Amino acid sequence: MPQKVRIALDAMGGDVGASVVIPGAAISLTRHPDSEFLLFGDRALIEPQLAKHPAMKKVSRVVHTDVAVSSHDKPSQALRRGRKTSSMWLAIDAVKKGEADVAVSAGNTGALMAMARFNLRTLPGIDRPAIAAVWPTIRGDSVVLDLGATIGGDAHHLMELAVMGSAMASVLFNLERPTVGLLNIGVEEIKGREEIREAAELLRAMNLPQLEYIGFVEADGIGKGAADVIVAEGFSGNIALKATEGTARQINDFLRAELSRTWRSRIGYLFAKNAFKALRDKLDPNKSNGGVLLGLKGIVVKSHGGTDAEGFAYAVDVGYEMVHYDLLNKINQMLNPDGGAPPSAPTAQEAVS
Amino acid sequence: MPQKVRIALDAMGGDVGASVVIPGAAISLTRHPDSEFLLFGDRALIEPQLAKHPAMKKVSRVVHTDVAVSSHDKPSQALRRGRKTSSMWLAIDAVKKGEADVAVSAGNTGALMAMARFNLRTLPGIDRPAIAAVWPTIRGDSVVLDLGATIGGDAHHLMELAVMGSAMASVLFNLERPTVGLLNIGVEEIKGREEIREAAELLRAMNLPQLEYIGFVEADGIGKGAADVIVAEGFSGNIALKATEGTARQINDFLRAELSRTWRSRIGYLFAKNAFKALRDKLDPNKSNGGVLLGLKGIVVKSHGGTDAEGFAYAVDVGYEMVHYDLLNKINQMLNPDGGAPPSAPTAQEAVS
Known part of the structure; x- marks a missing residue:
């Protein structure tokens, strides 16, 4: 260093x-x-x-x-x-x-x-680079990639993302063998795009020492912290990222408007403001700013x-x-x-x- | 009837x-x-x-x-x-x-x-069916499709989705010419998958009387109500749906936990409970249950x-x-x-x- x-x-x-x-x-x-x-x-x-x-x-x-x-x-x-x-x-x-x-x-x-x-x-x-970010989840932080560097990609590309993402997770979170999930539209093995199913087979067959492949993760599993590393092709990863950011921002705006609507809710806000500060910190999109090109x-x-x-x-x-x-x-x-x-x-x- | x-x-x-x-x-x-x-x-x-x-x-x-x-x-x-x-x-x-x-x-x-x-x-x-749902946005409701019926699909498939989705929106929301956006990872014309760019050209060229094509919409634009109808291929649409649902649920859980953590915040909750009820109603995933096979x-x-x-x-x-x-x-x-x-x-x- x-x-x-x-x-x-x-x-x-x-x-x-x-x-x-x-x-x-x-x-x-x-x-x-x-x-x-x-x-x-x-x-x-x-x-x-x-x-x-x-x-x-x-x-x-x-x-x-x-x-x-x-x-x-x-x-x-x-x-x-x-x-x-x-x-x-x-x-x-x-x-x-x-x-x-x-x-x-x-x-x-x-x-x-x-x-x-x-x-x-x-x-x-x-073969091709990726953008990875640290994603706050209810279980702690996860690494999510690719967030939009490479559109499309075959099973081998997804495997590369898994390897890079788990290297990042093991370094940042000090994990020996991070868990890795593939973003898919169902957890059943039959679901999703062909290249994702192939990547699952590849990761299982390789059984790499540096990562533990745990299966498919649906988009609502990212925020649950279903895996230390979530791997997606860049288009889907970007959709998941922006949908999440957008939803958080809208809820924040909605709550702010509701809390200032009546004197009762304004008083409630004063009493509970630490709770709201915690939520605002949690939702602050600035804090997850910074995608790493891997x-x-x-x-x-x-x-x-x-x-x-x-x-x-x-x-x-x-x-x-x-x-x-x-x-x-x-x-x-x-x-x-x-x-x-x-x-x-x-x-x-x-x-x- | x-x-x-x-x-x-x-x-x-x-x-x-x-x-x-x-x-x-x-x-x-x-x-x-x-x-x-x-x-x-x-x-x-x-x-x-x-x-x-x-x-x-x-x-x-x-x-x-x-x-x-x-x-x-x-x-x-x-x-x-x-x-x-x-x-x-x-x-x-x-x-x-x-x-x-x-x-x-x-x-x-x-x-x-x-x-x-x-x-x-x-x-x-x-050619191929779709699943559509009514999606609550800050501007009102939008129709979003396809939420996972058909994985993959060319420009013509996306055009069909646009036509079906705007029929549903015009019927449900009583609109003469609903606005239609294509879900993409950027609003610039050069962005995203090839079939999406082709679908954009197709929709512009067709200039259909029953819908107004307004361009690309990013995933954080869905909840903003960027268009009356949001068109996505089924994989991306499903990712956007589940990411949104998951985020809303997590914020709800987080806020509930924070609000019961101290006596101050519990009092605050009592005063502001109408605001929270409004938020809970807004976030209730049950209320957006029901995808229509189109x-x-x-x-x-x-x-x-x-x-x-x-x-x-x-x-x-x-x-x-x-x-x-x-x-x-x-x-x-x-x-x-x-x-x-x-x-x-x-x-x-x-x-x-």
Whole structure:
């Protein structure tokens, strides 16, 4: 582990850019004073923000570029227009060159994934990367992946996700053999897409020492903590994530409106406000901000594009922790225990994405 | 519309069977006294329940069978073992023969779908059926389909879902031209699976008079009421449904536990209990019980297998309302305005399911 955790920030990423990224990083810095920052983006936008956050300014270096990836760019456009010049590319490139330990961006997910993959390359034995996140459940936290990096994917891809996800879970949660479930629309073996049933057979047959495959998990089992690691193809994983976030937000809004409707309920709120604070903390989408791109030769964290400074701070925290726990080496060791390819590495196969 | 609404019940369906089905139907009967029931199943289990519900007994006729579809049966097994003999088949068959207006079952979804499709056949212009449900949103109710009837499906299948779903929405919500969104993992046109992008082009190009296509909707947009009708392929739709249900249930449990933890919060609960009652009503999964099988020459309603009598009553209500609103004829009219095939009916195409 390095003395300092060096974090490269795409200061132009997200709906707002520098005025969320820098205040957000400043919040994370108060929690992790051993962080250092490399800020990539338009100096004219970055400097005024740094002026407002002197502690942040002291540990930051700015690298100017006026090229930014737009949220509307297709991955291919972003690569064509922003390769070697955009703030997103440069943040990733800092990781590649060993100048930073992790890159964090709130920019366009597809572009971030394409650039990270193009520049950092996938780990030996991994065909396609994934986005994983820590998901709060009633039993504790779980790792859920893929949240939208790769659309489609065969049984072998799902097996790779299981291996990467359990490496992340064992590192973060200190588990020797995390339980792994495959997201499906029923728990019976006959249910669901063919590739999921095949992946189940594959995981059972492989009986890997680093994970315990427990079967199919339905979408309502994620929040129950049915497994330490929930594996889904990126489309379904993204649907589950957004449905959950949306429901939590709507319930929060509904309850807030109901509690302010009458004087009785306002008094009730005053008495029970610790309970509501606990619920609000539980539902706070900011706290689960920060998807980790897994399967690459470097760590990249994706923040929600529409987050505020508090939320971006959590994404920076996630990046910090991944470095702190030395996740990348640990995943690589699990995937490639002999420094070679993992146990069963068929030929690379691309799906529509 | 018939004088009485004649409802065929699979009295053996669901985790519990007759002791949920009959008390549930009895509750629905109090809300819709013009219902009549045909009960299919084991007379030895049905009669004791009817004895406890005299009003229900008065309007019910029992047809004995001791064959029941198990929740573990594959659709093909269920058809082989239960065709012409099982309570599920007989309930559907009563609709086919015109002895009932609608069939309601809490049994195995795959078997129900297979039997309904095999016996009732699909409407002209529909390749594969769907399950649709009314989904409560902050803006009102939406129709969401497919919730798991058909796994996979091409652009044309999604277009059929859009047409059926908007027929249901226009009938239930009295809308001339319901808005329709396609569930996707981003709102940008470049996002998501290929068949979804193709369906978007198809719906735009067709510019159907009976629906207004508004674009992609992310999973957190469903609960916002982003469109009157949300169209998804069955796997994704089921994931969205279960993730939403699970989240709501967990928040409910969490809040209940927090509110009873201290005397302060217990007092707060007493003052604010109307607010909590409103939330509980909003979150009550029973109230959204009852998926409608669309696309068949007959109405079949699927209840959750694990529901209680109160929940099953809602599924019976849904069946009642579909008959009451004459949904089937109205969908058929929308699909086949000239009594023929719909505007663009390519050859039937089967996907993995």
